[in-house]
Amino acid sequence: MQKSRIDQSFYVLVYALTLLAVVITLYPFLYVVSVSLSSVEAIDKKLVTLFPVDFSLSGYRMVLQYPDLWRAYYNTIWYTVVGTVFNIVATCLAAYPLSRKRFFLRRKLNFYIAFTMYFSGGLIPLYMVITELGLYNTRWAMVLPVLVSTFNVMILRSAFENIPNEIFESASMDGAREFTLLFRLAIPLTKPTLAVLTLYYAVAHWNDFFNALLYLGKQELQPLQIFLRRVLIMASPEVLQKMGGETAATSLAVSTLQVRYVAIVVSILPIITIYPFIQKYFVKGITLGAVKG
Structure with a gap:
């Protein structure tokens, strides 16, 4: 008792x-x-x-009629959708061979990939590489430099390792090649983990503004977070007057604080809308392959 x-x-x-x-x-x-x-x-x-x-709804009417908002929205959606697709494909192609024990470079590649989690070349060398490759002021500057997350590769590798090897051996005896094993067996069996990684990558792309500050000088290519940064940090009566698009009196009648908060709500609404559909996979996906036994 x-x-x-x-x-x-x-x-x-608790x-x-x-x-x-x-x-x-x-x-x-x-x-x-x-x-x-x-x-x-x-x-x-x-x-x-x-x-x-x-x-x-006066604050929403004012912010939503600003053309730069919709352009930034389009850019962010493009970076999020295209970037996430490339991220998932690259992560699968990297994690699968690392999970196969017969892969002869498995140990060395695991070491080099883990090494990048603790050490990097630095910001200036990375900027020089992006510039020399001709990616500066292009949409691919927001996709290719963050193509693979080492942490996510490790998570997916553990999920692939948790699949019983007998399944792969049986499929191999029936003539299945490695790509068939990956796309027909490994990926369908790790859908919860892939759902979680998709959420991780999508949220990272949606919230990314630092890379945009570094690599995107053209305003027409900048994402929503740069627009939000301008509203939050650089909001002034002149900016509000430009955003209003009607008269100075109408623009200045809207509180600067309200404009900032409206911009915050507008920027996070899509992620909040999508998350409940993925949330059921979250715990299952993140623990899949975490415990051996």
């Missing part, structure tokens, strides 16, 4: 800490959404605490 009470106290403590973490994490997001949906007067008077006050 005493042990049971100790267990109950433990679970109560649930309380979890609830506290949820509240601390969720409140800033709810506040941002509430400010973006409140009236300018309520924001100026600091009446918004948790829920919207005097519901208004």
Whole structure:
């Protein structure tokens, strides 16, 4: 009975800490959404605490009519979709041979790949390589330099290693080649892990702004995060007047704080919409192949 009470106290403590973490994490997001949906007067008077006050879409109407937003949206979607497809293909092609024990370069390549997790050439040499390859101010500068994540390769390699070797041997006896083993057996059996890696890569591409700052000087190629950075850091009455597109009075009537929060909501909405469809694979995919036995 005493042990049971100790267990109950433990679970109560865990649930309380979890609830506290949820509240601390969720409140800033709810506040941002509430400010973006409140009236300018309520924001100026600091009446918004948790829920919207005097519901208004004026901030969204202003931000959504700015043409640079849609251009940045298109660029981000292109980088995310194309980059993620290339990432998954390259990660599969790298992880599969590393998971096969009969591959004679397996140990050496595992060492060299793991080595890059701790050491790199540095920012300036990487910039020089990108420039010399002619990738500067091109869309591929956002895709090729981050083609493979070493950490994700290790995760997928462990998932491939967890597949019983008898399955591959049986298919090989029936005449299956390595590409057939990869695309017909290994990939279908590790779909949860691939779903998680797809989410990792997609979120990384969607949030990437540092590479865009380095390699994209043309504004027409810059992603949504650069647009968001300009709104958050460089917002001024002149910028707001340009964004409004009507009159200076209309533009300046919208709170700078509201414009910033509206831009945040608009930029994260697609990822939040997609995540619930992948969330069920998250735990299963990340633990697949993690335990041997």
